[in-house]
Amino acid sequence: MKLTTTFASFNLCKEKTKDMTLSNEQRQLIEEFGIYQENNGFQPAVARVMGLLLVSDRAELTFDEISEALNISKSATSNALNMLLNTGHIEYTTFSGDRKRYFRIKSSNWRDLFEKKMQDLSYLNGLLKRVLEVRNRELPIYDAKLNDFISFMDYLKDRMPSLITEWEKSRT
Amino acid sequence: MKLTTTFASFNLCKEKTKDMTLSNEQRQLIEEFGIYQENNGFQPAVARVMGLLLVSDRAELTFDEISEALNISKSATSNALNMLLNTGHIEYTTFSGDRKRYFRIKSSNWRDLFEKKMQDLSYLNGLLKRVLEVRNRELPIYDAKLNDFISFMDYLKDRMPSLITEWEKSRT
DNA sequence: TCATTAGTTCATAATTTACAGAACTAATTT
DNA sequence: AAATTAGTTCTGTAAATTATGAACTAATGA
Incomplete structure (x- = not known):
């Protein structure tokens, strides 16, 4: 263990009040x-x-x-x-x-992080759309179920901007 | 490569029309x-x-x-x-x-999959709430930014059921 | 000029993972 | 009773991941 706390005589911007000990x-x-x-x-x-x-x-x-x-x-x-x-x-x-x-x-990290999660869902949705194109199922029920999910993801993506706006309004 | 196609004489429920070859x-x-x-x-x-x-x-x-x-x-x-x-x-x-x-x-997999993604975000949100509790920042701006994210996640979670209802209505 | 600081890069060691292959089981069929 | 089917479990290992320590660099300071 090494002592790292230094007492610089002038300390303009760096917030050195706290030390590094973690609870x-x-x-x-x-x-x-x-x-x-x-x-x-x-x-x-x-x-x-x-x-x-x-x-x-x-x-x-x-x-x-x-x-x-x-x-x-x-x-x-x-x-x-x-x-x-x-x-x-x-x-x-x-x-x-x-x-x-x-x-x-x-600082932008949180919004970015959420953005990335949404993009991830969007990518998954793209894959699933291709699944519907390449597979050839006898029973339409399977495609219908998958279509539901795809449709909801698309809906969510569409609504996201307005959701964010509503949220911003809701907390004024 | 082995031949796997078998011609059973009666084939009640199993959809054996297609073979397994993949494009x-x-x-x-x-x-x-x-x-x-x-x-x-x-x-x-x-x-x-x-x-x-x-x-x-x-x-x-x-x-x-x-x-x-x-x-x-x-x-x-x-x-x-x-x-x-x-x-x-x-x-x-x-x-x-x-x-x-x-x-x-x-068959429930898609809804479940989405559910899981949401639960994951919810878990992250729980972690971040604890972050706010345990850390002790000098500048309130940092906590404010994190709070924004937490607040939006909570908002999204609240709105999700009504979003699903709206989506269902939108596609009748 | 020599030492120190603030890192970076490299070779290597320690785990971890992810799968193959073989031996196994338990039920069914011949 | 022997063989086949439909898997499961165990052991070994190849490959990938992750981190270490040592040697290095480039800049600053004494």
């Missing part, structure tokens, strides 16, 4: 969120980094803080951060006179 | 759907079995037909079918005087 609930939640995101196709370490940036009291963390908080090697940290940068899940800020990068969850 | 488009679609379902956490072979049962001209296929059509071993077939039975994605019928089981995609 047990925070650690627990990082793991649960991590497993959730593993199931969404993220590598374990990548998923934990997302979790840490999400539950940490500090919104922005440095490379070393992440590496130490999660007890993962520098290479794993490097790999995870670049992964998340490339996929647009995180971003970083810098401060003049400080070589470190401060990583945080991208 | 190139069908094979292609099995792979694409397979990859899609791999990304949803299914094992490759399991995902291919789902794909086959989806795109096949025959709605119901036997163990051996599946094994041969996909060129996977009996153990892989057994494992895949039991997996899919346990998770409720497929079911089977039997016919008296025939020891084979005829596997097909569960």
Whole structure:
């Protein structure tokens, strides 16, 4: 364990009031969120980094803080951060006179995440439409059931913009 | 390659008109759907079995037909079918005087699949609510953004039943 | 000029997974 | 009683995944 807390004499923008110690609930939640995101196709370490940036009291963390908080090697940290940068899940800020990068969850992340889930459903729907085209069932009942699902997905996609508008109105 | 087409003299319920040969488009679609379902956490072979049962001209296929059509071993077939039975994605019928089981995609599968996607979002939302509870951010803007997402997910969940009703009405 | 910082890249080790093949079972048929 | 059918279960393994540690780079600081 290394002491990382430094007392810089001037501290303009970086919110260094909080230190990095995580409560047990925070650690627990990082793991649960991590497993959730593993199931969404993220590598374990990548998923934990997302979790840490999400539950940490500090919104922005440095490379070393992440590496130490999660007890993962520098290479794993490097790999995870670049992964998340490339996929647009995180971003970083810098401060003049400080070589470190401060990583945080991208603010647009939530809307994007939902957008992606919808696009995923849309892709599935495209596949299912092709299924109807290529298969040749004797009984029309099977196609009818599949058509129902496709139709509902299309309906949902159509209604989504107005749903968002309604939601925005509902919370003024 | 083995000849599997048998000409039973009486053929009451089983739709044996079609044989099992798959077109190139069908094979292609099995792979694409397979990859899609791999990304949803299914094992490759399991995902291919789902794909086959989806795109096949025959709605119901036997163990051996599946094994041969996909060129996977009996153990892989057994494992895949039991997996899919346990998770409720497929079911089977039997016919008296025939020891084979005829596997097909569960008819409720589409609604269930959508239901599951929604439950997944709901679980994520639960995690994010806990995130707000355990973390202690200086700047309220971060919590506000997360709250927006949570709020929209809750709204969507509330509206879902009425959306389904509206959709049903819209297609009479 | 030497040391330190903030990472990156590479080779490799440790797991994990996903399947094949063979041996097995339990029921049915010959 | 022997053979066949319709699978299941077990063992081994090839391949893929994931992370580590060490060596490296490029910039800054003493």
